[in-house]
Amino acid sequence: MSDIKDILAKVPLFRQLPEQAIALLSECAEEVSFEPETQILTEGAMASTFYIIKSGEVSLQVQQPQSIPLIIQTINANSLLGLSWITPPYQWSFDAITLEKVEAVEFHAACVREKLSLYPEYGFLIMQSILEVFLERLQATRTRMLDIYGVTKEVIPGD
Amino acid sequence: MTSANQTSEIEYGNAGETEESPFVPLPYKIVSKHKDTQDIATIAIEPVEGSIKPYKSGQFNMLTAYRVGEVAISISSEPTSAKRIVHTIRDVGAVSHALINSEIGDMIGVRGPFGTDWQTSDPGDADYVVVAGGIGLAPLRGAIFELANQIGKKRKVNLLVGARSPDQIIYVADMRRLEQLGVKVYETVDIADSNWRGSVGLVTELIDKAVFDPSNTKALLCGPEIMIRFTARKLIESGIDPQSILVSLERNMQCGIGLCGHCQLGPYLICRDGPVFTWAPLVKDLLSQKER
Ligand SMILES: Cc1cc2nc3c(=O)[nH]c(=O)nc-3n(C[C@H](O)[C@H](O)[C@H](O)COP(=O)(O)OP(=O)(O)OC[C@H]3O[C@@H](n4cnc5c(N)ncnc54)[C@H](O)[C@@H]3O)c2cc1C
Ligand code: FES
DSSP states (O other), rough: OOOOHHHHHHGGGGOOOOHHHHHHHHHTTEEEETTTTTTOOOSSSOOOOOEEEESSSSSOOOOOOTEEEEEOOOOOOOOOEEEEEETOOBBOSEEEEEEEOEEEEEEEEEHHHHHHHHHHHHHHHHHHHHHHHHHHHHHHHHHHHHHTTTTOOOOTTTO | OTTOOOSSSOOOOOOOOOOOOSSSOOEEEEEEEEEEEEEEEEEEEEEEEEEEEOOOOTTTTEEEETEEEEEEEEEESSSSSSSEEEEEEEEEEHHHHHTTTTTTTOEEEEEEESSSOOSSSOOTOOOOEEEEEEGGGGGGGHHHHHHHHOOTOOEEEEEEEESGGGGGGOOOHHHHHHHTOEEEEEESSEEETOOOOSSSSGGGGGGGTTOGGGGGEEEEEEHHHHHHHHHHHHHHHHTOOOGEEEOOOOOOOSSSSSSSSEEETTTTHHHHHHHHEEEIIIIIHHHOOOOO
């Protein structure tokens, strides 16, 4: 198994982080893998872990009454899975289910939160990297709300 | 007739030349029709007397629905020597509605081909990233098959497709065919239920999945202009030269030959200088400006 620090240093999201920040994160991390169709996160459950996906794809889903779940987003390799661990009430908002075999780095949220507050100079840099994910997802969500591909015309006048 | 390059159930291609006036539509007969989505259909047409000049991928024709009007519609067939031409039309207004509701055997008028092309007839050794949003796949269809048929051992061709939902994706059968020819096809939608096996998210997110050598890659983009802007930015971030990014643009057209000024975008007439432009230096600043 390769050293967790080396793995984290190669993650594009952490490319700006100094070695010390990577070392702090690695103290709270371990490698994991999931078979296809595994539920990693469950809506309403305690957000005690989060993940960097190394390979494979995960879908974020929401259950709907009397119908099959809707997919909110899919998370690919090199992306962060799980954001609700950052602020109280530390509860997942969606289910996360693997679409294929997934290799990932799992972080223990309480451990990471402790490091962030104990070492604020690195904590700030780590939070800045994570904020990048928030911003990207917020902008992507806003763009998707625009329905840029155009609405389907329902009625042709005069038909 | 079946050409060596035939890649779809719908046969398509160039016809012999004509010396007709550019304002006079030539009669073509609808010979096949396929409903792609609730409001998009693909028709194949054949000349009845005289045919348009040879075309290149990315060019467009002006199609006339008799007694209704004329619209610019991209050519979606791969340039071959076959007589059929394929067009994919979305039902948005009077003319497109009339065209899409024509039946096999009905006649429509055709003027063309007009405009610039994707330059895919001789792609050299470059990798390709082709990004299409919604019906933006229609102007790219001929180019993708041209690339797929010249894929060789080294060239990587990636097709990234974005749509509102899985039922809005066009050319589904073609995409499986392109995969067999070696094209890497990635699809994403804005919204889907858990039966969907592709991605959910913006088409720009698919760029991370595509495999290409940024120092020798050409990108072809067509779709909503917001998508084009975001995608071009992300491609440039991933190292692709802005001058190697080609985009296809749409504006309302009337004459199709640079005379009426209807299709103006800044200093350009889309029908004459486009619809295919290089991203930089030509259009990158124009697309983010408010038009008057
Ligand atoms: C170079 C070029 C290539 C094109 N290629 C294709 C093609 O391959 N397939 C195709 O279906 N169309 C294509 N178009 C668009 C097409 O030319 C017409 O604009 C479209 O068919 C609408 O014409 P209409 O007369 O039916 O509707 P109009 O009466 O002109 O419009 C009716 C309503 O639809 C809106 N509308 C107009 N055009 C669009 C559009 N493209 N998308 C969403 N809403 C619209 C109008 O704002 C209006 O509200 C192309 C345009 C250009 C300039
Ligand atoms: S459509 Fe008339 S100038 Fe372009």
